[in-house]
Amino acid sequence: MSEFYETLEEYLGEQDDVTDIRAVVRRCWFYDFAEQPVRLWQGQGKLFTTDGNEWLGTIDANGTDYHKTPAMQDGRDGSSPSYRMSMPIIDLPNEPAFKLYEELKADQWRVSGRRVICYLAIFNQGEALRPQTPLSFFKEMTMFSPQFSEKVDVNAAGTLVKKYEVSVTAKDNNYGRSNVPRGTYADTIQKERARQLGVPLDRGAEFLGLLANRTYQIP
Amino acid sequence: MIDYKILNFPTFPISKQLFVASGQAIDGGMTAGGVRMLSPEPGGRSMLELQPSLQVNEWDYPLSSWLMSKVNGDIFRVRLAPTPQVAGSRVAASQFKNGIPWDSDQPWSNQRNWDGDATASFVTPALEGSNTVVIETKAIKSILRNGHVIGHGDVTYMIDDIQYNGSLATITVNPPFRKKINPNDIALVRPFFLGSIANGDEMRISYDAENNGNIQLGVIRLNEVIL
Numbered sequence: 001m002s003e004f005y006e007t008l009e010e011y012l013g014e015q016d017d018v019t020d021i022r023a024v025v026r027r028c029w030f031y032d033f034a035e036q037p038v039r040l041w042q043g044q045g046k047l048f049t050t051d052g053n054e055w056l057g058t059i060d061a062n063g064t065d066y067h068k069t070p071a072m073q074d075g076r077d078g079s080s081p082s083y084r085m086s087m088p089i090i091d092l093p094n095e096p097a098f099k100l101y102e103e104l105k106a107d108q109w110r111v112s113g114r115r116v117i118c119y120l121a122i123f124n125q126g127e128a129l130r131p132q133t134p135l136s137f138f139k140e141m142t143m144f145s146p147q148f149s150e151k152v153d154v155n156a157a158g159t160l161v162k163k164y165e166v167s168v169t170a171k172d173n174n175y176g177r178s179n180v181p182r183g184t185y186a187d188t189i190q191k192e193r194a195r196q197l198g199v200p201l202d203r204g205a206e207f208l209g210l211l212a213n214r215t216y217q218i219p
Numbered sequence: 220m221i222d223y224k225i226l227n228f229p230t231f232p233i234s235k236q237l238f239v240a241s242g243q244a245i246d247g248g249m250t251a252g253g254v255r256m257l258s259p260e261p262g263g264r265s266m267l268e269l270q271p272s273l274q275v276n277e278w279d280y281p282l283s284s285w286l287m288s289k290v291n292g293d294i295f296r297v298r299l300a301p302t303p304q305v306a307g308s309r310v311a312a313s314q315f316k317n318g319i320p321w322d323s324d325q326p327w328s329n330q331r332n333w334d335g336d337a338t339a340s341f342v343t344p345a346l347e348g349s350n351t352v353v354i355e356t357k358a359i360k361s362i363l364r365n366g367h368v369i370g371h372g373d374v375t376y377m378i379d380d381i382q383y384n385g386s387l388a389t390i391t392v393n394p395p396f397r398k399k400i401n402p403n404d405i406a407l408v409r410p411f412f413l414g415s416i417a418n419g420d421e422m423r424i425s426y427d428a429e430n431n432g433n434i435q436l437g438v439i440r441l442n443e444v445i446l
Contacts, residue, residue: 024259024261026261043260043261043262044260044261044262044263044264045262045264045348045394045395045397045445046347046348047261047262047348048346048347048348057262059260061264061266061417061442061443062417062442063260094222123261126350126391127261127350128261128262128348128349128350128394128395128396129261129262129347129348129349129395130346130348130349130395131261156420
């Protein structure tokens with residue numbers, strides 16, 4: 001059992017009354033965007049973990065969590081539900097939300113096929129924002145497509161505000177299990193795979209074209 | 220890096236000031252016995268509540284009017300007023316009746332001591348996000364207790380726990396340190412607070428133009444801002 005669950009067990013202890021249990025556990029999200037990974041956690045301020053990473057809190061001083069995440073299913077039933085994580089773009093001084101929104105749009109190639117990993121962090125009493133218990137792995141998903149939405153809203157003071165929101169759709173690792181392994185196999189595809197691997201020329205599949213419309217007996 | 224504009228909070232008279240570092244909590248549900256469970260927010264933001272006194276000269280210095288327009292996330296630096304939370308406001312008044320002497324316990328040549336706000340210094344380093352540090356309290360004598368505030372840079376911390384070993388005091392603070400602390404950094408006994416006004420709507424109600432320029436502002440609540 002990992003140190004996380006041992007610590008959790010300690011907090012649970014012998015107690016059988018829920019009111020006696022008080023373990024502070026939060027989720028940490030690792031978005032592995034190409035070249036620019038982002039680490040978020042469900043809390044306020046910066047979190048520092050034992051692996052030397054910094055996580056940015058998504059809850060503001062009023063307790064609003066800007067990072068909208070769905071409830072997770074465990075994938076043991078073999079299903080592969082879609083999860084949608086979203087975040088509004090906040091207006092920063094000297095940085096209009098629209099500009100950031102457009103920049104993110106231009107950067108959307110970083111999303112597809114990349115991982116999102118959810119970890120759990122447990123906080124002992126008096127540990128502040130540097131928990132000593134290592135993070136516990138919770139779930140890994142693959143991101144598919146980003147979505148961008150903008151709308152005009154009326155805020156509490158009666159002013160019209162433009163709201164921008166960015167979200168990603170992800171599926172867990174059960175996705176694609178029913179696909180045929182390796183898919184199509186052809187000369188052009190083999191050369192493209194080789195090019196992606198850095199091999200200048202792979203002629204290993206050039207004979208495939210000759211096999212069309214012929215019948216072979218496998219000896 | 221974004222260059223934020225930080226405004227100095229006006230130093231008008233106040234009748235109440237409270238620094239709270241309770242942070243926030245997330246509702247954990249309701250048990251069969253009816254107990255509401257709270258899961259405290261690690262490193263939750265602190266808060267400063269100010270109750271201004273009656274502002275008597277709004278005609279000449281319309282500070283209240285200015286303040287009411289600075290409610291959209293404008294960042295204020297507030298010097299905490301001497302309240303019981305600020306060690307050395309009254310405790311020091313009895314201990315340092317005539318000001319603070321030099322390190323060698325000697326006064327100036329005119330037999331006067333230093334006047335003004337005392338400071339301590341940090342002895343051990345502390346990383347951002349941690350909450351324990353050792354401070355040297357020789358200059359202010361051992362007047363700090365839990366419940367007092369201490370400052371580093373523009374951030375105010377509440378002393379949660381304090382243990383003396385001679386003049387060295389090991390303190391545990393809340394909220395956790397927002398900036399890295401280096402040895403020999405100054406520990407302000409009368410700290411600064413960086414915050415933005417959270418209850419702009421409530422504040423604005425009280426601007427009454429008829430009463431001769433006497434404005435009674437409501438409670439101003441500032442939420443901590445971390446830069």
